Structure formats: C-alpha cells, structure tokens
Amino acid sequence: MKIEGKRALWREYQKAIADDHYFYVRSCVRQTFFPGAEKAFIEIMKNRLGKDLYEEPIHTTCTGIAYHSDIVPLETTMTVVARQFALMTENGYENLAVSCVTSFGVYSEVLETWHHFPETEEKTREMLWKATRREFKKPANVAHASDILYKFRDQIAAQAVYPLINRHTGQPLRVVEHIGCHYAKMFPHKGVGGAEYPYVLVGMIESWGGEVVDYPERRHCCGFGFRQYLIQANRGYTFSNTKKKFDSMAPYKPDMIITNCPGCPMFLDRGQYAIAELEGITYGENGYGIPVFTFEEVAGLVLGFDPWDLGLQFHQVAVEPLLDKMGIPYDPAMKYAGSGGKFIGSPELPEVLKC
Amino acid sequence: MINWQFTLHPDHTINLDTNDRTLARLLEEKEPTSRICMACGSCGGTCTAAQFEPVSFRHILLMVRRGETESVRSELTKCMYCGKCTLVCPRGVNTRHILALLRTMLIN
Amino acid sequence: MHTRKHILVIGGGVAGMESAIHLCDMGYEVTLIEKQDQLGGHVLKWDFLFPDHRPAYEITNELCPAVEEKATIKLQTEVKNIVRQNGHFEVALSDGEKLTADALLVATGFDLFDAHKKEEYGYGIYDNVITAAELEERFQNKIPIRTAAGKKPARVGFVHCVGSRDEKVGNEYCSKVCCVTAVKQAMRVRESLPGCEVFCFYMDLRMFGRYFEDLYREAQEKWGVQFIRGRLSEAAEDIDQRIIVKLEDTLAGRPLRMAVDLLVLLTGFVPSEGTRRMATMLNLPLGNDRFIKPSDEHLRRNLTPVPGVFVTGASAGPRSISESISDARAAALEIAAWFNNSSQHAI
Numbered sequence: 100m101k102i103e104g105k106r107a108l109w110r111e112y113q114k115a116i117a118d119d120h121y122f123y124v125r126s127c128v129r130q131t132f133f134p135g136a137e138k139a140f141i142e143i144m145k146n147r148l149g150k151d152l153y154e155e156p157i158h159t160t161c162t163g164i165a166y167h168s169d170i171v172p173l174e175t176t177m178t179v180v181a182r183q184f185a186l187m188t189e190n191g192y193e194n195l196a197v198s199c200v201t202s203f204g205v206y207s208e209v210l211e212t213w214h215h216f217p218e219t220e221e222k223t224r225e226m227l228w229k230a231t232r233r234e235f236k237k238p239a240n241v242a243h244a245s246d247i248l249y250k251f252r253d254q255i256a257a258q259a260v261y262p263l264i265n266r267h268t269g270q271p272l273r274v275v276e277h278i279g280c281h282y283a284k285m286f287p288h289k290g291v292g293g294a295e296y297p298y299v300l301v302g303m304i305e306s307w308g309g310e311v312v313d314y315p316e317r318r319h320c321c322g323f324g325f326r327q328y329l330i331q332a333n334r335g336y337t338f339s340n341t342k343k344k345f346d347s348m349a350p351y352k353p354d355m356i357i358t359n360c361p362g363c364p365m366f367l368d369r370g371q372y373a374i375a376e377l378e379g380i381t382y383g384e385n386g387y388g389i390p391v392f393t394f395e396e397v398a399g400l401v402l403g404f405d406p407w408d409l410g411l412q413f414h415q416v417a418v419e420p421l422l423d424k425m426g427i428p429y430d431p432a433m434k435y436a437g438s439g440g441k442f443i444g445s446p447e448l449p450e451v452l453k454c
Numbered sequence: 455m456i457n458w459q460f461t462l463h464p465d466h467t468i469n470l471d472t473n474d475r476t477l478a479r480l481l482e483e484k485e486p487t488s489r490i491c492m493a494c495g496s497c498g499g500t501c502t503a504a505q506f507e508p509v510s511f512r513h514i515l516l517m518v519r520r521g522e523t524e525s526v527r528s529e530l531t532k533c534m535y536c537g538k539c540t541l542v543c544p545r546g547v548n549t550r551h552i553l554a555l556l557r558t559m560l561i562n
Numbered sequence: 563m564h565t566r567k568h569i570l571v572i573g574g575g576v577a578g579m580e581s582a583i584h585l586c587d588m589g590y591e592v593t594l595i596e597k598q599d600q601l602g603g604h605v606l607k608w609d610f611l612f613p614d615h616r617p618a619y620e621i622t623n624e625l626c627p628a629v630e631e632k633a634t635i636k637l638q639t640e641v642k643n644i645v646r647q648n649g650h651f652e653v654a655l656s657d658g659e660k661l662t663a664d665a666l667l668v669a670t671g672f673d674l675f676d677a678h679k680k681e682e683y684g685y686g687i688y689d690n691v692i693t694a695a696e697l698e699e700r701f702q703n704k705i706p707i708r709t710a711a712g713k714k715p716a717r718v719g720f721v722h723c724v725g726s727r728d729e730k731v732g733n734e735y736c737s738k739v740c741c742v743t744a745v746k747q748a749m750r751v752r753e754s755l756p757g758c759e760v761f762c763f764y765m766d767l768r769m770f771g772r773y774f775e776d777l778y779r780e781a782q783e784k785w786g787v788q789f790i791r792g793r794l795s796e797a798a799e800d801i802d803q804r805i806i807v808k809l810e811d812t813l814a815g816r817p818l819r820m821a822v823d824l825l826v827l828l829t830g831f832v833p834s835e836g837t838r839r840m841a842t843m844l845n846l847p848l849g850n851d852r853f854i855k856p857s858d859e860h861l862r863r864n865l866t867p868v869p870g871v872f873v874t875g876a877s878a879g880p881r882s883i884s885e886s887i888s889d890a891r892a893a894a895l896e897i898a899a900w901f902n903n904s905s906q907h908a909i
Contacts, residue, residue, distance in 0.1 A: 100799055104687035107678070295681040295796075315798040315806040335460035342462060350801045377462055468811055470820035482786070490782045493791065493813050516813055519788070545779070 100313060105296050112293035116250045117194035117240040121152045122187040126199030127160050129361035129393070135410025136361075137198055139399040140244055147258060147402060148251050152196065155186045163201035163281075167325040173212075174226065177219065180209045181227040184235035193239040196247055200360035203243040204281025207289050210237065241289075243282060245359035245394050249291055249299045252306040260403030263309030265354070266426035271310035272354040275389075276300035277344075277367065279360025280320055300357050300394060307401050316347035321363040322370065338377065341370035345382045345389070352384075355421050356391040367391045369415045375452035386453035388416030400427060407433050417454045473521025477559060481518060484555055487547045491515055497539035497549055507532040511539050511549050518556060530557050566591045567901055570653055570663035571633070572641060572840060575603025576883055577875025578669030579625040580890035581897075585667075586632035588898055593661060594629060595639040597836065601626045603671060605883060609701035612739075612746040612882075613773035618702075621883060640836070644843055651870065665870045665897050666844070668854065669890070670836035672876040675725025675733065675829040682796040683721065683827060689803050691825045694720075694740070697747055707751055707824070711803060715758055715823035718751050719807055720744040721794050722764040726830030735851040737830030738880040741768045744828050745781045752785040760787045761822065763794050763809055771882065790818065797825060831880040844871050853879040864893035865900070872897055 121144070129136050144152045162179050165171040183206075187195060197203040213220035227233055248255065256262075263272040278297045283290025292298025295318065301311050322340035327333040344367070358364040371388035375381050383389045391414065392400075399409045406427060411418045412434045422429055437443040448454050481488045491512065498510035509532035517526045530553065539549040567590050571582045574596030582594045600606065601622070608618040629635065636655065643654040644666070651663045677685035677693050685691045689710035700707060709715050722744055726737040741764065748760045762781075767789065769775045781787040792809035800806050804821040811818040833841070833853050840846070841854055846866050849855040854873045857865040864872050874893035875886040 100803075101687055101689065104678075104684075107686065108681060293681065296687070313799070315800050317798065318796065331459055333460070334458075335463050339463040339465075343465075373458070374462070376456060377458060466816060468814060468816050468818040470818065486783070489786055490779060492778075492782075512813075516811075520811065520814060520818070522814070 105298075108296055109292045109298045112288060112291065112298070114242075114246065114289060114291055115240060116242045116246045116291075117196075118250065119150050119194075120192060121150065121194050121196035121242075121247070122190065122192035122238075123152050123154045123196045123244075124158055124161070124183055124198060124202060125154070126202065126361040127164065128365070129198055132361060132365040132413075133393050133396065133410060134413060135399070135408060136393040136395040139404060139409055140198070140248070140395040142404075143248070143255070143395070143398055143402065148254060153190055153192060155190060158183055158186050161199070161202040161205045163199065163205045164325060164329075166205060167201065168329055169326070174222070176205065177209050177212070177223040178226045178230065180206060181223045181235055182231060182233060184237060185227065185231070185233035187238065188234070188236045193236065195238040195241045196244055197241065198244050198361070200243060200279030201281045201362070203241070204285055206238075206241050207286050210241065211286065213237075243299075243359065245282075245299050245303075246291055248394055248398055249302050252303045255303075255398055255401060256306045256308075259307060259401045261401055261425045261427050263304060263307045263397075263401070263425070265424045267424065271308055272421075272424065273312050273351060274304045274309040275312045275314065275317075275348050275351075275353045275356045276304060277317075277321060277356055277358045277360075277363050279358070279363050282359060300359055303394060303397070304357065307397070312348065312351045312353045314348040314351055316344045319344050319347075321358075321360075321366040323362040323366050328366075337366060338370050338373050341366050342374050342378070342380075345371070345374065345380075348389075349382050353389055354424060355397075356389055357394055357397050358391065359394050361393070364391045364393050372415045372449050372452050375449065379451055381452050383416070384420065386451075387420055388452055388454075390414070390416050390418045390421045392418075400425065403427075405429070407436070415454070416452070468520050468522060470521065474523070475519070475521040477523050477556075478519045478521065480559065481552065481555060485548055485552050487545075488515060488519075488552050490545050491547050492545055494544060496542045496544060500538045500542045502536050502538060503532045503534050509533060511553065514556065515547075515552060523560065526556070527560055530560060533557075567664040568593070568662065569665045569667060569897060570595070570651070570661065571667045571669055573603070573669035573671055573836065573875070573877070574598070574601040574629075574635070574637075575669060575671050575875060575886075576605055576621060576625060577671065577877075577886040577890040577893075578603075578667070579629040580887045581667055581669060581874055581893045582629045582633045583625070584891050584894035585897065586629075588894065590897075592633040593636065593663070594633045595636045595641070595655065597638065597640045599638050601629065601635065601637070604674075607695060607699060607702070609698050610746075610750075612742045613771065613777050615746070641840070641843070646870075649870070665872060665900070667893060667897065668837070668840045668844070668846070668866075668871065668873045668877050669875045669893075670840050670877045671834050672831040672837070672853075672880065673834040675731070675737075675832050677724060677827045677829050679731050680724055680728075680827070683724065683794065683825070684797050684799065684805075685827060688797065688799040688805055688825075690799075690805050690823060691797065691827065693724075694743055694747060694826055694828045697751075697826050701747075701750060707755060709803070709823050713823070714755060717759045717761070717820070717822045718748075718755075718824045718826065719805070719820075719822035720748055720760070720762045720826045720828060721807075722762065722767075722828050723793065724827040724829045725832070727765065733830060733832065733851070735880070736768060738768065738770065739882050740828035740830055742771065742774045742777060744826075745769075745774075745777050745787070747826065748787045749777070749781050749785050752781075752787060760785070761820075762787060762789045763807070764789060764791060765793050771884075792818065831876060833877065837877040840877070844868055846871065846873070849879070851879060853877060862896070863889065864896040869904070870900075872900075
C-alpha cells in the first residue's frame, strides 16, 4: 500500500468545515445505542475546544430511517428537513453540525435536490409555512460531527492524555476505521477524503497516534441496510454482511474499530455477539471480540474521560482489553453504577463471546 | 437457546480462491476444446431438451470452469445426446463429448 | 520566398510522420514539429504489436529516417500561437521561430487515460496494480514480470475498458485497441510465466480488426487465458499485497471474487493535451468524445471546417497504428486535393 497515493487523492477531496457556531442536530439512534457519545461530543466542543454549539430541544428526526425504509414520501422528508433549518435560522445559526451519517446524507441529498430542482424547494417552503408558519435559510455549511472533530484533531491530540498507543509495547494501536455508507458514497466530494479512501477517521487515528488497518472489505457496508435489518426475518443479511467484514479484517488482528455512523458501531459491536452465538466465531484475542467505538467515544478516551462516563459499559464487546492496552484506569466496581453510584444492574453474559 | 428467527446466509459469490477447479483441468486434458467456448449460446438455442427443461451447455461448461460443479449435476442429466449443439457450435467445441465426459466424471 | 506550398505537421507520431513523408513525396515543403526530443510518439514505448507480434521498433525504424531525410524536423518544439493572414498561417513556435504555412495538419494524437481517476482500482495506491503501458515497458526492457515484492505471480488479471465506456470518468466512448492489446499481453504473460493463470475481465470483446479473432482464439486454446465477462467494480489489497477483485460474472449471473498477484489496467485513449490545445487555438469542432471532429465522418475524414486545417491519426479518435498510417496517407491526399481545388496554381 502506497500511502502517498492515498494522500494525493485526499488532497482532491477537501471540504469546507465551519470553525465555530454550530447548530447541532442529534441522531435518533446514537443516544440509544451509545448513550455517552453525543454527550462527549458536546463536552469536547464546548469545554475542550471552546466552541459555540447550540442544540434546540424541539428538533426532531430527519426522517432518515423512515425515508430509507420507504415509509415516508420524499416531500415529507424535505418538509421535516426544512423545519430543522427553520429552527437553525430562528436561533441565529447557519452552520449545521450533524450527528448522524444518514441525516448528513439526507440533508446533503435534500439540498442537492433543491439545487437541481428549485421547484421542489419552493414547494417545501410552502408546505413548511402551511404546516408550521416557519421560514428558513439554507445552511451556509453542512458538516458531519466527525468532520468537525477531524478539523480539530490536532487540537485534541495536543490535549491527549491517552494516545492510541499500546503502552505495553509502545507500538501504535492497529485501528480499523469504518465509514457509514451515507457519509460519502452518495456525494464523494461532501466527504473528507472522498468515497473510496475516506480520510475523516484516518486523520483522527493518525493524529492520535494509531496505525490504520486497510483490509479488503473496508468499503463494505456494516450490514444495517435499513429495511433488511428492520424486518427480523431479514436480519440474516445484516449479520452475513457484518461477518464478511470481520472475516476480512481478522488476519490483521486489529486492536479496535472506530466508526463515524451511529448505526455501524451498533452492528459491528452487537453483531459480534450475534455471529458468536449463530456461528461460534469470535474475532478478538482469547475469545473476546474486537472493541468497537464511535469517534466521539475515542476522542473522549484520548482526552482522558472516564470510560463509564462515556457509556462504554453499554457496549456488547468488552472494552476493558483495549483500556488496558491504552493504560486507561477504570474501576470495575463502577461499571454498572448509575449517576448516584447506585447499582443499575449488570447484563447476562453471553455463552460464546467472552465479555 | 435463543430463537433468532434468522440464520446467516451462505455466500452466493463465485470465489475463485476457494473453489476447486480440478474437474475443469481434467476436462481440458481430455477435451481441449472445452477452453474455447465464447459463450455465444448457439448450443442452448438449439438444444432439444432446453425447450422443456432448464439446461444449457454454455452454462454447464461455464460453471464447471468456475469450479461450481455441484450446481450442474441435475442440469447434466437433462441432456439427450442428440448432438445438435455440436452441429451448431461456431467454434468447434466438442460439446457432446464434454457432456458425456462430465456425466462420467460427475454422476457415474 | 516560398515557391512551393508549405505544410506544418504538428505532432511526430506515426500519423504525423507518415503524412509528412507522403506530402514530401508529392513535392510539398513540410515542417514537422514534435514536442518530445525524439520522433515516434507512443509507438516508442510499445514492445511488440498486434496482431502479428512484430517488434514495434520496425515501425519507427522505417518511418523516422524517411521523414528525417525529407522534411524539416523540429524536436522539443510546440506551437505557441497561430494567426491566419491572407490565406496563410503565421505560426509562432516555442523556440521563438516564426514560420508561414499554407496548411496545418494536426497530428497531436492521444494521451493514455490517467488510471488514478478510477479510484476504486487503487492505481498508485495498491502495490500490484499497474497499467498496460507499464507492462509493455517491462516487456520492452526485458524486465521479468514480478510482483512488487519480487515474486513470480501465480495469477495475473487484465481489466479491459479502464477509462473507456465509462460515464463516471466522462469517457463514454470505446478506445478500440485495448481489448486486443489485453489479449496480446495476456498471451505474452502466459508465454513468459508458464503455470501462471491469466484472466481477462471484459464487458464486450471488441475484436474488430483483421486476425484479431484469431488472437482471441489462440489466447484461449493455446495459452488457456480465461475470459470473465464483467466489469470490475472494485479492487482491494489483502494482507499479502494480492489484489482482491470483485465483479459480476455476467454469464453466470453471480458475483465473482478472486485474488490476483498482479492487476493490469487497460487504460484507454483521451485527446492529448496537444490535441486539446490545437482544437482550442484553431477553434476546431469536437465530437462528444472530445476528439477533433472532421467535416464528414465518411467522405472527408481529414478535413476540418477551418480552411487549411487538417487532422489525422488519434487526434480524431482512438485508432490503431495501421489505421493511423492509412489515415495519414489519406490526409496527405486530402491536403493535395484541397490545394488543387482552392487555388488555381498547382504546387
């Protein structure tokens, strides 16, 4: 692999990312699957990077999951997106910071549609006005939250307490990066580094001391695929795809996986449990899995946040082996302690996957 | 025991790294014209059996050459050895011989 | 003072050289300019030619001395500016010289498609992805075919239509000669590496020329080259630096994947930088493939709508060497006919 070849390509896929004053729109599922991730992002943005970031409590879903499952028509999606823009406009912001990769795709797709078919924008404005009496300005900048942490990766590195280095060996951690499909596959120029060799997470890994693992099925979907996962009988497709990725990355013995999409870490993390139960296969060391993280969680770990404050106890694959490698202290007794220190209950342990 | 209500799917990909193509090599030794098919489909177009049964010489040969041998067993039994495919082949592939060889190697 | 008509031939590849030779033979005064330091163009980089495997140097060995003897040759020279005045062209050259020409022949040819643009094939990123031109260079320099790590490849794959028939890179046309080049090179790889499996991944095999079908058959029959109908959707590198290719085997109707030790990309033709410059400078119309469009695709293939400007070779679309040579002779005749018709006084 010639890294200079990738760098040449990366130079062609640079995008404008606003450097302050963000209107933050959350993901529907990130908070459920990885409850500390968005909290960590807001904390890093406001208190570690000193940025102005505003979150409007009455913002809603972008309809992404329903849109990709053919449940809502495009007109509805556009009107809901327009309402988010209206909330941003009303609060005096113009830089949209999007937590979810699918939302980022939806916002990009709607703006692109309005650009090419201005009559759809006019119709959306009319529908929004009729439904809510709101008006909006289009965002000056649309960035995914991972774009923003990518932009400030070196500032985070400067504050790093635990770089992505195996403290036992002194070697960089071997990190698999996984990019959500809706980040750049629809619009390669809207993603940092493009669609084939995205740089957004690679940049963070490099800056924070890790070594990137590029493996044959890197570009492959995590398996979510929306409509296939939403119907239980079709979930075999989901985990067959997930397994394809793990089979492909296994020879490289990665220490961890970083993702930028809210759905992917769910399927790569919980998927390891499903594959272990269904097929009896595990991919980490000694019967464990390969720990999977969102980029916000990794930034939080690097900056020295407490693993349990980051919500890492909600992961299926045990994170402790990685915490040990990074030298991050943690109190096992506090893993399932709630905010007041009260025991919140521990999960049943799976039979095959060691946790 | 968890009832998952789904299972993982076997890979539908033709994988030339794992498929066993020994049969195709044996076939090439015994009937070298098995290499020169250009997939025009004249054989399948003229095939007497193909009008009633799912069978195609082109498909059989292709699958054998890809190492997907199992998938052609039932197709092979449909051939009636009338030889029209040999008559019509523009490349001179000895289709009838190939079908007979495959039948011997795979079924008998 | 010119007593004979003076023709400036722009481009010293096979087309430019062949036209220049024939124009000289007809009694015209010819200046041929070439931007490289050597005449010959792309042919210089080819080892041997389809369909008969003759050495490529035989072409340049015949054409270069002939044209050098007859025409005025200016190497490392490009056109800077052209002004049309009183039925002549006042041409400023890159070396500062100014000359007057009665006709211009654009023979600026093609460039090979830049394989980096097919990002999903990993050219310039994966160690074992090379272009057909690079493979030909290895043949020419007698460099054994090895992987980047110096191992004998057990499997080599050839990808047809790289940068051709592909709206994604803006080239919707067929580059015509890549199919037969792949077959020619596949046979040579099999010949030099007994035991190596060779695969060609193609969409359609366009064996358009005389004897090309024989090559295709020989590749299958004698050399066991395997043809898989399907366009590569992506390539990736595995832990052993082998290239994992994904495509649909469209004849089987199923996806197919395999590892190859070396992947060769058959990059197509794009109008050369010089062709694009000349088209802009002279305001020549282009076809939808961005090559120069002649006045009539059947009857006047070397004439352009700009009086006194002619075109030949691959600047007017992808062509093989033999086609370029025929076309170059036709261009010489077209120019002579134009002089005879447009002016009352002969040469």
